[in-house]
Amino acid sequence: MLGRILAPRASTTPTLVAVGHGSRDPRAAATLRRLVDRVRELRPGLDVRLAHIELDAPLLGDTLAGLTGDAVLVPLLFARGHHVKHDLPAALAAAPALRTGRIAAPLGPHPLLVEALADRLAEAGWTREDGNSPATGVVLASAGSRDPDSAADIRRIARRLGERLGGVPVLPAYASAAAPTVPEAVRALAARGRHRIAVASCFTAPGRFAARAAADAPWLAAAPLGPHPALARLVLHRYDEALAGVPPIVPGSRRPVPRLAALSSAGNAPR
Template identity: 65%
Template sequence: MTVTDLSPRPGPPALVLVAHGSRDPRALSTVRALMDRVRELRPGLPVHLGHIELNEPLLPDTLAALGDAEAVLVPLLLSRGYHVKQDIPEMAAASPARTRVAAPLGPHPLLADTLHARLLEAGWRPRPAGAVVLAAAGSRDPESRLDTHRTAQLLAERLGVPVVPAYASAATPTVEEALTALRARGRHRIAIASCFTAPGRFATECAAHAPWIAAAPLGAHQAMAALILHRYEQALKTPATIAA
């Protein structure tokens, strides 16, 4: 494939959004809309996209096109796990670009703000027997579970009701199990918060279990764009990695 030259120009280090990739066409359009939001907030900042798998451009191709320019890779992932700890750093190290890898987007208050906003859009209102299942992708990495639990805590503080993390794969409880546990506690007005960056199979499957309302994925919310730029700025305070 032909790769557009993105290499060194004067200005700040490029921001490379690193998306997982999905067979659902809505995912790519959502990520591109989020890129536009970031550009609106920071005019003049070079913003590029690279996928770990399934969609083009793939991250190695995006990094190759940057040449030896400086870049900050911001994972559009919501917790620590294999992609954040292994895949992305390895792809970065194999490129000629001078890279920094930012922290994943979660946990963070801005992520909780977005989850809260999506629930309100879906029709969330406080109820005496209310509760929320925070549906996430899942990972075998225990630090990923810690991050998701922290995000659930931040959302619970905003809503004033229990928020239980649940997972689409690789971890427990499942969404169905979390719903059952909440009902056993007398919670019968249960919403599902979608802790997914964009629409896709996992988000759709989790939402299908909703006994009341299911919020949309995070998408191109303004708070998500602000969070991406926050992670970018944080990463600029760390040394860049230069390929050997």
């Protein structure tokens, strides 16, 4: 008698859904795909998907519609703005077949993010001597948000980057929705006698905001972080952190979404 043919068992490991913003720049989605590929290389066997909040395919809702088990949404964003607090929970609540979901903290602030930012500056020409010079300064350019938690996160990233660079002043600046702009931050540093000013790119991928920030750099302009190895490690760290510390959400249950403040300021990750 032939035995029953059993269907393959579904994986009990939650899917990692890396959620980017989306961009009209075709390089953006391609860059995020390379980042996700690097995450897969670091953890073979883990189901890692890419999704976008808008503009690029696959959209987050479409990605979640194809999942039936458990998922962790890892925002490829740097601070606790509207997308992290509202758009991701709304998409998770509307997922038609998902069993449970968790929302990880954004990528910043964290030492691994600072490592990636410093490396991109070094690739652009920043040296250790520049960190000791009274003439140098850095503008940390990011997208911007009206949410005060987002601004606080970016300020912490700027402070940690300044420490990493040897105490050089690092001023946050924004491409939209918040002040100062990159030119305003450049003028503020120049008023303090800092005339060799680099722009650090707190963007995951090329796009309009990143290009504008680079164009406003009076000296060096770092490239977007893209598939930097430290950023890939950080994505996995946020995934693991969420599994360990964020209660699962059952889509459609109206269960409140956990606060993200504690995880977003977490310290060192395993290297």
